[in-house]
Amino acid sequence: MLILALDTAQADCAACLFDTTNDVVLARTVETIGKGHAERLMAVIDETLRQAGRAPSGFDRIAVNVGPGSFTGVRVGVSTARALALATRTECVGVSSLSSLGFQARELAKGRAVMATIDARRGEAYAQVFGGADGEALTEPSAYAYEALDGLMRRHDALAFGTGASVAGLEVAGDVTHIEIETIARIGAVARPQGPVSPLYLRAPDARPQAGFAVARR
Secondary structure (H helix, E strand, O other): OEEEEEEOOOOEEEEEEEEOOOOEEEEEEEEEOOOOHHHHHHHHHHHHHHHHOOOOOOOOEEEEEEEOOOHHHHHHHHHHHHHHHHHHOOEEEEEEHHHHHHHHHHHHHOOOEEEEEEEEEOOEEEEEEEOOOOOOEOOOOEEEEHHHHHHHHHHOOEEEEEHHHHHOOOOEOOOOOOOOHHHHHHHHHHOOOOOOOOOOOOOOOOOOOOOOOOOOOO
């Protein structure tokens, strides 16, 4: 199966084409732009498919980062993924930023539970705890005050990873702060489609969304 993975939830505007049969990335394009994902995403997708020598519909599934992250960035990614899925009659699955960080941290955790965090600013962090052995979610993704992260970590005897824990002054167990586009593809390859993909928002937006990228909230 060929997975087209998309990520616009943070600074990167990224896409990759992943071959699950041979466990190999056929092509990837990553632009670290901070803003302006709406203007660049389709060009990034086109370049990725061009590198892989595939047609515009040359994939079997789309996997997209649904957040939490930049409010506008997440909306751009989800809207584009949904439009592509409709146009190419391809199934689409959502992958969260926190599950992606948790996936990347498991190797460093060596069997311990993992608390994945992302700095949400305004005194808060997004966080979720995952089992170290199988990666099963032990908590729901939520926004926490910085001072609440230590208690969450201790309740689950977890190791802390990510920018939220670092900003909150907790000891982090490894440098796992950047989501690799391949991670979105690998998680998306085994995810079960559950209807239309929607952004994962854990608090109200800091800014108004860009016009033309309206997606219904959960």
